[in-house]
Amino acid sequence: MTPMIDIVFLLMTFFIMVINFSQAESNEAVHLPDSELAQPPETPPSEPMTVQIDADENIYLGSARCWLDPSAVQPGARPLFEVLSEELNMKKVVSEIRPEDITLIIRADADASVGFVQRVIQTCQSVGIATFTLRAKHGGEGFAGSPESEGGFQPL
């Protein structure tokens, strides 16, 4: 019995160590585009806020489901502008964080349209957010290749 319990406890320890709670924020419906240059930032943004856009162009801000177009109103969803404004007001009151301090992380699906993503950015700009990051998944099938000839890149 003892060796089995030892192994089970070792397995438990392994899973507890590798469990990644930061993934809890990522939406399963969003399949990020691949990029060979996508590396975790050296210094994470101090005031991050994440907007997720799936392939069907549903928007999620935290746990809130949002819509951009009045023509695309869905039950249980609220206007993005309204949710953003509320969130920013709360941050301002509670922690004195201004919209300019916020970095908006956009996790958009590879098949979402660029026009839609840009309109989400515009809506965020309208509440004062100025810094955005586009999130991508490292590696995969994204575009890769080096333009270097012999001697490498020589910045002048």
Added chain:
Amino acid sequence: MSLRDVKVSPEVPKLEMTPMIDIVFNLLAFFIITFRIPAVEGDFNIKMPVNAPPSSESMDETAPLEITLRSNEAGDLTAIVFGQIPLGTDMARLRTEVFDYLQTGATDISKTEAEFTADGDLHYSHLIDAITAVSGYVNPENQVVKLIENIKFTPPK
């Protein structure tokens, strides 16, 4: 033999293992089922202040490199234009053009800006590919060489 002489062996308390093992197995099953190898994710920074000056004035006299991405209605990439140069749909050529442009030393790399104009229907993955192409590359020594880090978008029409 008197009753006093009877030796009662001390009772060894028995540890109940079964409930603990049940719980441990439940926890193990939970961890195994919910376990996902986390994918490495990274960011491309874009700076888009609300009242930004026109692109030609934004970076110390350096005009941004204009990159246009065209698509069909299905969202597939149909054309890349670098300035006025059509590049077909070849991202490698876009990277080479940017690389060659920066190699000439005509501009300060840190101040060089790339401005993307993309058709609304274009799939987002193509935009990320294009941003990847102008942002840098991984050289044969597996090191990331950065090219243009200032990325912006033309507002949608």
